[in-house]
Amino acid sequence: MANGRIHHRPGDYQKQGARLLEIDRLVRARGFPSQATLAAHLGVTVRTIQRDFDHLKETLRAPLAYDGHEKGWCYTEESYFLPAVVATEGDVLSLLLVREAVEQYASTPHAEAARAALAKVEAALPGEARVTAAWVEKKVAFTGFPAAEIRPRVWQDLLSALAQSRTLRIRYRKPGVRAAWRKLDPWGLIVSEGDWYVHGYCHRSAAPRTFLLPRIRESEVTAGHFEVPASFDLAAYVRTGFAGLHADGEPEATWRIRFSPEASPAAAERRWHPDQRASRDASGRLTLTIHTSAAFRLLRRVAEWGDGVEEVERVE
The missing domain is CATH 3.30.70 (Alpha-Beta Plaits)
Structure with a gap:
């Protein structure tokens, strides 16, 4: 600043959203950039970068921290993502419709987490985008048959078994039949007309089978590991079924x-x-x-x- 005036750089007039994306990319790469380095890279003043950091930390809840050893900035939570960057009215509308569509999957324990995640993204929207939010809430409705609820423990065990390729013990009950324990190697999840299914190898039947998640009464992740057959492709399997499902043992x-x-x-x-x-x-x-x-x-x-x-x- 000279003669009481602030000297700007060309980048100071760029849209903040574009700068935040680039700052996020550089910080996420764990290069530990300093504010001076970011200012030079983006062609802006350090004061502009300071304002961007304030917005990231206070509005977008970015877990930014200064590393004294590396002399630069980093994220303290690697799972953080930048919720921003809705560029057009169409993007905003798509986001809000997804939020409403989450209600179709209220039977899953993750529905509440999905609502919370979308709420964080919406909180970062500019004021004009919230006008779009208001009419979507009033004029868009998703309906359907109420889905049976999935037990939270079953849901969590199933996700763990899928992620780790571990055999799952389940107590499964068909309508009118006493519940029975069986072992299942879960190959994939299928959502069909609002209902959730798991498809995999059933040890009891010695064949691939599909199970409706709300009918699983209890579950337990075992120490046993399995490998999904190389010949199995979930997308292809769903495509050759009807509404994504097959009749177990029925030929095509x-x-x-x-x-x-x-x-x-x-x-x-x-x-x-x-x-x-x-x-x-x-x-x-x-x-x-x-x-x-x-x-x-x-x-x-x-x-x-x-x-x-x-x-x-x-x-x-």
Whole structure:
């Protein structure tokens, strides 16, 4: 400062969001940058960097600390992420819709944690973004059948077993059947129409099986380790099922479903299967060809259409 005036650098007029992203990147890389180094790198004054640090610590709750040995700044919590950086109105809208969609998964113990995490991101939004938040809260609603709740201990044990490739002991109870213990090597989680399932190798059945999480009464992570078969791919498995699920032990087959002219327009609006093939005849009848190993799930869905379905045929 000379003659009572503050001298600015070109970077001082850049948007703060872009600077915060770069500061976050450099601090996260654990290069222990000083404020002077950051100012030179970004082409701004040290005073501007000081204001950025104040915003990071006070508004965004960044766990910034000065390391006297390294003579620079670092994060004291490696899990911290910068919640910012919503650039457009579309980004804000997407974030808020995700927040509302979390309510569909209220049956999981992590739903509350997801709400809290999204709340932290929203707290960092600029004022104009909160206007968008207000109308989304009033004019967007997600509905569906209430999902059965998953026991917190079961949820935590399952996540631990998945992360560590450990065998899980579960006490599983089907409707009308007494609960029984079995061992499971969990290969992956599947969410289908709001319900959560775990798919893996069942030691009791000596075959892959799928279990509905709310039916697991108790669980225990064992010391046993397993390897997911190299031939198994969760995304491919979900794709060949119906609504992501298979009928255990049922072979894959191709089905052809023909709808009446009256029902065809509505049936065509729905995506029945990722790999479906659709065709129409001269009278407007829709024919779907679907390859799946979950015929009972497909046929149950087809039955909901009643007289709107003229023919169901297994072709392979």
